[in-house]
Amino acid sequence: MSVRPTAFTNVRIVDPASGYDGPGAVIVTEGVIADVARGGGLGALSPDIQVIDGAGQALLPGLVDIRVKTGEPGAETKETLKSAALAAAAGGVTSIVLQPDTDPVIDEASVVDFILRRARDIKLVNVYPAGAATRGAAGQRMAEIGLMAEAGCLYITDADRPIVDSRVFRRVLSYAKSFGVLVAHRPADPWLSAGAAASEGEFAGRMGLPSVPAIAEKIMLERDLALVELTGARLIVDQVTTAAALESLKRGLDRGLPVVATTSINHLSFNEIDIGDYRTFCKVEPPLRSEDDRQAVIEAVASGLIQIVVSAHAPAPAEDKRLPYDEAAPGAVGLQTLLPALLAFHHEGRIPLIDLIRAVTSAPADLLGLAAGRIAKGAPADLVLCDLSAPVIIDADKLISKSKNSPFDGRRLQGQVLRTLVDGRTVYQA
Known part of the structure; x- marks a missing residue:
């Protein structure tokens, strides 16, 4: 028609x-x-x-959100591809990249093909899968990176699970580079992060919450940057949220490393105090940080050190959130709130409008090689x-x-x- x-x-x-x-x-x-x-x-x-x-x-150009979770396949009670696409459309998001930690995990070409066919059937927004870097996103054996890239995945990642084994991550980076595939990785030291529900500090101590020090992000980022320097692979630093990690990121970029960083609208908009009286809707991954960290991340977006903002859309039903804070599932929905939340920094005079919109349109589109994200003849x-x-x-x-x-x-x-x-x-x- x-x-x-x-x-x-x-x-x-x-x-x-x-x-x-x-x-x-x-x-x-x-x-x-x-x-x-x-x-x-x-x-x-x-x-x-x-x-x-x-x-x-x-x-505006339609927004391009490169970090979106759904429950389909495997946990459709959280979110289906159709409900996510409807929410995206209502939020002005016209292209989404799905995270691979579904059930089954998107770790082979057939699952990539399933996602793309489902998206074509729904006919709402553009839906692209990210493929898992390792089998089952378990961090041990490399997934079929080349075949998934051929099938249409836009980058590879193990989503919220850091690849702990440096030898495995080096192989992933080397193999991805040979196919020209982007790798995204969450910088989080797994031992310091284990069991954490909040960021370490006075607030978490008063609340009695198991916590992670901000340095855990910097430690893993330093390793990742060293392996990028060794392999020459292109890396998306998945959600930088601390001032300490921003220092490492800047040094890596100053050395000319092929790295692009994202942050989430949640970490731009909230700090650890917003947890308040154990509000589990504010339990996200990584956890909300200090106000000093939040301000540093805002400045990094304003300066262009962080180039891309994501919704980090992670649906969780009420039964997974209405639990004691340290037992509640992390995550927040964000497809419909990404644009108005981002515009707050324009209305406050913190970041020029065109720079804010770049972080959710042409910057992610250019990174992933999409024709979208611009208002130009033929686009x-x-x-x-x-x-x-x-x-x-x-x-x-x-x-x-x-x-x-x-x-x-x-x-x-x-x-x-x-x-x-x-x-x-x-x-x-x-």
């Missing part, structure tokens, strides 16, 4: 890929952007074109029309995700998605 050509007029185009933030108009035809008029209108339009007057609202028509200033009070019960575990529950934010397009199709409209 062909989609009628659409023109977005009278919009504020925010396109980090070109550095443009200003008035303009866009025509979408046959799933791609057919024309972009910066600074003015499109002139006379054919009567068969549907015209949408943006009334000065922002037109996929993955777009978001957004009222940047509209007040939004987050009600976790009204989120589309099957699980409602949002730390933003009750928080007042600004930024409402009005319409989301994927390949020129409207997949969400407020």
